[in-house]
Amino acid sequence: MVDENNPQVSEDEDVEYVDTMVVEYVDNRRRRTLLAIILLILVLLLVGLGWYLTVLTKPYDQPNSGSLPPGLNWVRSIYGWGKTPNTLLNAPQNTAIGPNGTIWSTTNGTMLVGFNPDGSAAHVVSPPFGPGLKHVLKVAGVAVAPNGEVYVADYGRHVVEVYNSNGQLVREWPTENPPTGIAVRNGRVAVTDFKSITIYDPTGHKIVSWGSRGSGPDQVDLPQGVVIGSDNTVYVSDTQNARVTAFSPNGRVLWSIGGRTPGLMASNSPTDTQHPFALPSGITIDGQGHLAVVDPFQFKVFFLDPAQKGKVIASYGDFGQQDGWFAYPSGISYDPTRDWFAIADTANNRLQIIRFPNTGSNGLLSAASRLTVGPVWICAIPLILLLLAAVAFFLSRRRKSEEEAQPPAPTSGDASVNDVAENAAELPGEEAGASSAGVSDDE
Amino acid sequence: MAPEEMQHEPEELQEEETEYIEEQSSRDRVSTILTVAIFVVVLGVLTVVGYAVVAGWLNPPAPRTVGEATLVAAQAAVAANPSDGGAWQAYITSLMAANQNAKAAQAIAMAQKAVKDESITSVNVAVVQYLASQGKFDQALQTANAAITKDLAFRQAELKNLRANGVLAAESMIPADHLIKLYVLKSQLLDRQKKYDDAVASLTAALQYDQQASDVMTSRGYIYLEMGRKADAKKDFQNALKFIPDYAPALSGLKKAGE
Numbered sequence: 001m002v003d004e005n006n007p008q009v010s011e012d013e014d015v016e017y018v019d020t021m022v023v024e025y026v027d028n029r030r031r032r033t034l035l036a037i038i039l040l041i042l043v044l045l046l047v048g049l050g051w052y053l054t055v056l057t058k059p060y061d062q063p064n065s066g067s068l069p070p071g072l073n074w075v076r077s078i079y080g081w082g083k084t085p086n087t088l089l090n091a092p093q094n095t096a097i098g099p100n101g102t103i104w105s106t107t108n109g110t111m112l113v114g115f116n117p118d119g120s121a122a123h124v125v126s127p128p129f130g131p132g133l134k135h136v137l138k139v140a141g142v143a144v145a146p147n148g149e150v151y152v153a154d155y156g157r158h159v160v161e162v163y164n165s166n167g168q169l170v171r172e173w174p175t176e177n178p179p180t181g182i183a184v185r186n187g188r189v190a191v192t193d194f195k196s197i198t199i200y201d202p203t204g205h206k207i208v209s210w211g212s213r214g215s216g217p218d219q220v221d222l223p224q225g226v227v228i229g230s231d232n233t234v235y236v237s238d239t240q241n242a243r244v245t246a247f248s249p250n251g252r253v254l255w256s257i258g259g260r261t262p263g264l265m266a267s268n269s270p271t272d273t274q275h276p277f278a279l280p281s282g283i284t285i286d287g288q289g290h291l292a293v294v295d296p297f298q299f300k301v302f303f304l305d306p307a308q309k310g311k312v313i314a315s316y317g318d319f320g321q322q323d324g325w326f327a328y329p330s331g332i333s334y335d336p337t338r339d340w341f342a343i344a345d346t347a348n349n350r351l352q353i354i355r356f357p358n359t360g361s362n363g364l365l366s367a368a369s370r371l372t373v374g375p376v377w378i379c380a381i382p383l384i385l386l387l388l389a390a391v392a393f394f395l396s397r398r399r400k401s402e403e404e405a406q407p408p409a410p411t412s413g414d415a416s417v418n419d420v421a422e423n424a425a426e427l428p429g430e431e432a433g434a435s436s437a438g439v440s441d442d443e
Numbered sequence: 444m445a446p447e448e449m450q451h452e453p454e455e456l457q458e459e460e461t462e463y464i465e466e467q468s469s470r471d472r473v474s475t476i477l478t479v480a481i482f483v484v485v486l487g488v489l490t491v492v493g494y495a496v497v498a499g500w501l502n503p504p505a506p507r508t509v510g511e512a513t514l515v516a517a518q519a520a521v522a523a524n525p526s527d528g529g530a531w532q533a534y535i536t537s538l539m540a541a542n543q544n545a546k547a548a549q550a551i552a553m554a555q556k557a558v559k560d561e562s563i564t565s566v567n568v569a570v571v572q573y574l575a576s577q578g579k580f581d582q583a584l585q586t587a588n589a590a591i592t593k594d595l596a597f598r599q600a601e602l603k604n605l606r607a608n609g610v611l612a613a614e615s616m617i618p619a620d621h622l623i624k625l626y627v628l629k630s631q632l633l634d635r636q637k638k639y640d641d642a643v644a645s646l647t648a649a650l651q652y653d654q655q656a657s658d659v660m661t662s663r664g665y666i667y668l669e670m671g672r673k674a675d676a677k678k679d680f681q682n683a684l685k686f687i688p689d690y691a692p693a694l695s696g697l698k699k700a701g702e
Contacts (some may be wrong), residue, residue, distance in 0.1 A: 028471075028474070032473055032474055032476060032477060035474060035478060038481055039477055039480050039481050040485065042484040042485060042488065043484055045488055045490065046484055046487050046488050049488060049491050049492065050491060053491065053500055057495070057500045057501060059507050059508040059510060059511055060508075060540075060541050060542055061508050061509065061510035061511075061540070061541075062508055062511060063505075063508075076507065076508065077506055077508060077509070078505070078520075079506040079507070079511070079512040079515075080506065081504070081505055082504060082505055083504070083506065083515045083519075084519060085516070085519045087505070088505075088506070088512070088515070088516070109684075112481050118498065119505075119507070120498075120499065120504065120505075121504070121505070139551065147527050176627050231689060241639035256658070291702045296697060321509055323508050329571060337545055348509070349512070350509075350512070374494070374497050375494060375497040378490065378493045378494050378497050379490055380489070381488060381490070381493070382486035382490045385486060386482075386483065386486060389479075389482060393479070
């Protein structure tokens with residue numbers, strides 16, 4: 001840069017160098033401002049989009065917590081799998097939830113529909129199923145085994161039908177009487193009919209059977225709900241007797257709660273702790289081991305504690321057409337992973353996904369599971385892209401660092417003119433010129 | 444320039460260059476961060492849009508609430524029987540409940556073309572409700588009056604027709620649900636204009652067609668209350684309670700009339 005012979009040239013170069021710096025500075029500043037504006041616009045777009053999707057795509061009459069019966073937490077309602085009359089649920093009476101969260105429901109009494117946990121349709125099982133296959137005549141109960149097989153109590157054909165998780169019939173076996181309810185657990189299939197309870201193995205071999213029709217302590221009268229406990233205790237919703245009875249795995253009565261009081265069928269009061277039921281129907285077990293019994297005439301879900309001989313510990317729900325309210329609900333099932341219940345709200349022609357207090361056993365996991373219903377797989381695509389971009393960025397940074405870490409070129413004494421010239425050539429214009437000038441000075 | 448100064452100059456220049464390079468490097472970092480942030484936000488936007496599309500948020504495949512289910516059912520009923528005024532009325536009312544007023548207006552126009560028989564009264568009920576919901580009260584009142592006149596003419600023609608066919612028909616044999624609804628709507632519009640006498644007259648006309656309509660009696664009771672005619676109001680509330688003993692609006696009105 002310092003040239004004794006021609007100081008004017010050196011000053012010109014300095015001025016040019018400063019000009020370039022200023023131009024670069026302005027360019028960079030302009031670029032940063034532009035990037036910041038783009039970022040701001042995109043963030044606003046994201047916020048606006050989020051607002052649009054969460055507010056404007058929300059149903060106009062979605063219930064809020066203040067408009068629901070006390071203690072009841074509405075998650076969603078499922079009205080069908082389409083918008084035409086024949087794709088809407090019609091008087092669903094039974095529900096069952098599979099190990100993957102699929103919510104099975106009956107509709108029209110003759111069809112089975114499987115819904116994903118987010119309410120979208122997964123399977124529709126309707127007659128005719130295919131050449132040579134029979135079809136359901138009247139579904140009276142539905143249950144799902146841990147392997148995802150769906151067991152159907154077909155009242156019309158007097159059979160138990162077993163479908164795989166894709167809704168294809170895999171086997172069936174006849175029952176002695178028209179079945180009214182069904183439950184599966186621990187390799188046992190409990191089937192109720194109007195007067196008895198029969199336990200089968202999953203292939204249809206009878207293990208044990210008990211009961212007769214009547215109102216005696218060990219009798220049943222048209223039970224419409226059954227569930228098996230972890231210790232193989234069989235809990236029966238003894239519908240016409242307005243009670244819930246617990247039987248040992250071999251049919252011995254363990255305890256019973258409820259019973260009909262004199263008078264009309266629905267005269268029992270839900271607040272009467274000894275006779276709370278009017279017409280107990282669906283029954284299931286929650287994550288705390290409590291029984292949840294749905295009563296269509298009381299429009300309520302009762303929670304019973306088997307450890308206290310069926311003592312009623314809570315009840316929720318009331319009559320209404322709005323979401324979160326019930327009109328003659330008759331079926332109930334529990335999803336332990338997500339800690340929610342699927343309730344067949346029969347007269348409102350819908351399934352309701354409802355949460356009740358203190359029913360789960362794994363709070364955080366359940367909350368996480370509930371958050372991940374829906375097509376969350378789509379989030380994997382940007383995450384993968386982000387990961388790839390991060391890898392590419394760090395690789396380029398590493399290469400740049402390695403290049404910068406190379407030993408600097410000698411700038412005085414022992415360096416040859418050629419070496420300096422080579423180093424100078426790697427630098428941008430003015431810097432190269434400056435270095436060369438420096439070397440010249442030293443020489 | 445002194446030789447000492449000339450020797451110092453390259454060092455100063457080098458320092459300046461180093462500072463410049465460091466500054467540039469720092470600015471580059473800011474640009475890089477901004478670029479990465481833009482990239483992340485773009486991915487976020489795409490993810491949200493993708494999720495909304497795949498999850499069916501923009502066009503739900505099935506109804507999600509009772510309101511949406513009612514709307515779907517009403518739409519299906521109209522598609523199944525486009526000349527049924529009752530179906531159109533349910534559809535228009537559902538659209539209004541869903542705040543889809545533009546669609547409601549379209550449906551009204553379609554219904555007025557499609558419905559040719561006396562069930563047009565049902566459509567007219569929806570039209571009056573729609574106009575009132577849009578704040579066009581005078582137009583709503585005119586429509587209500589015209590619809591009532593038209594329905595009364597329909598009823599007379601129907602009565603004549605029945606009698607001509609040898610049926611000993613009385614006017615009470617012809618359903619008047621929608622006519623009553625029109626009278627009630629008319630009374631509400633008149634009440635809004637503080638034309639209490641006319642509002643009472645409209646409800647009295649409605650009661651000619653259903654003398655057990657507790658809701659109509661209760662409505663008239665409340666107008667009497669506004670007029671300061673507590674005795675008449677009390678009588679209407681008491682009459683309403685004869686037919687629906689625990690009718691909350693009538694009980695509430697009776698309490699107010701007793702004060």
